[in-house]
Amino acid sequence: MTIAVVDVCSGNLRSVEKALAHVGGHPVVTSDPDVIRRADKVVVPGQGAFGEFARGLAERSLEEPLREAIASGKPFLGICLGMQVLFEVSEEQGPVPGLGLLPGQVVRFRPADRALKVPHMGWNQVRRTELGAREPLLRDVPDDAFFYFVHSFYVAPGDRSVVALECDYDVPFAAAVRRDNLFACQFHPEKSQKVGLAILHNFVAV
Numbered sequence: 001m002t003i004a005v006v007d008v009c010s011g012n013l014r015s016v017e018k019a020l021a022h023v024g025g026h027p028v029v030t031s032d033p034d035v036i037r038r039a040d041k042v043v044v045p046g047q048g049a050f051g052e053f054a055r056g057l058a059e060r061s062l063e064e065p066l067r068e069a070i071a072s073g074k075p076f077l078g079i080c081l082g083m084q085v086l087f088e089v090s091e092e093q094g095p096v097p098g099l100g101l102l103p104g105q106v107v108r109f110r111p112a113d114r115a116l117k118v119p120h121m122g123w124n125q126v127r128r129t130e131l132g133a134r135e136p137l138l139r140d141v142p143d144d145a146f147f148y149f150v151h152s153f154y155v156a157p158g159d160r161s162v163v164a165l166e167c168d169y170d171v172p173f174a175a176a177v178r179r180d181n182l183f184a185c186q187f188h189p190e191k192s193q194k195v196g197l198a199i200l201h202n203f204v205a206v
Helices: 013-022 033-038 050-059 063-072 193-205
Strands: 002-006 026-030 041-044 076-079 104-108 120-128 146-151 153-157 163-169 171-179 182-185
Touching (some): 002 013, 013 193, 026 033, 033 063, 041 193, 153 171
Parallel strands (some): 041 076, 076 182
Antiparallel strands (some): 120 146, 163 171
């Protein structure tokens, strides 16, 4: 099964590609809409700024292929900006509209505790919601596992029922969401060692 790793020139692509191959996947890094349409699964990684990422999707005519892939029922994994862009709007470099596939907005951390630096960078513990307790991609991932984060903005979903994992950084925020065939995480599974590889392995296996 081919996994399209969508290239929006945002970095980190090779790490994701290597991690997917390590767990038995057949990833293809691409910005070709037709390759994405033909792929069996789709992964959208992302690093950098939301506005530039959204423009990159538009300039490469990737918005509709991604919407089509999700609507078709293909397994879809969004990572970091690849999660944020699924929502309606981000205040980073904006407001900038996202794909609008999930209700909610992307907002900046504004910690009251000055000891908490922005960006939120490093390992942090997550907790499962009721939805996360049933999540197949979290099989073999311990409850209260630690994942690696690098971000200054976080998703505030308009529908809390899509939240599979939560994390705290001054405020609780969505660390992962699930709706139907779509799973997306704010942390970087490709940088999260054993627990991150477990998620990628489960994604390859679905």
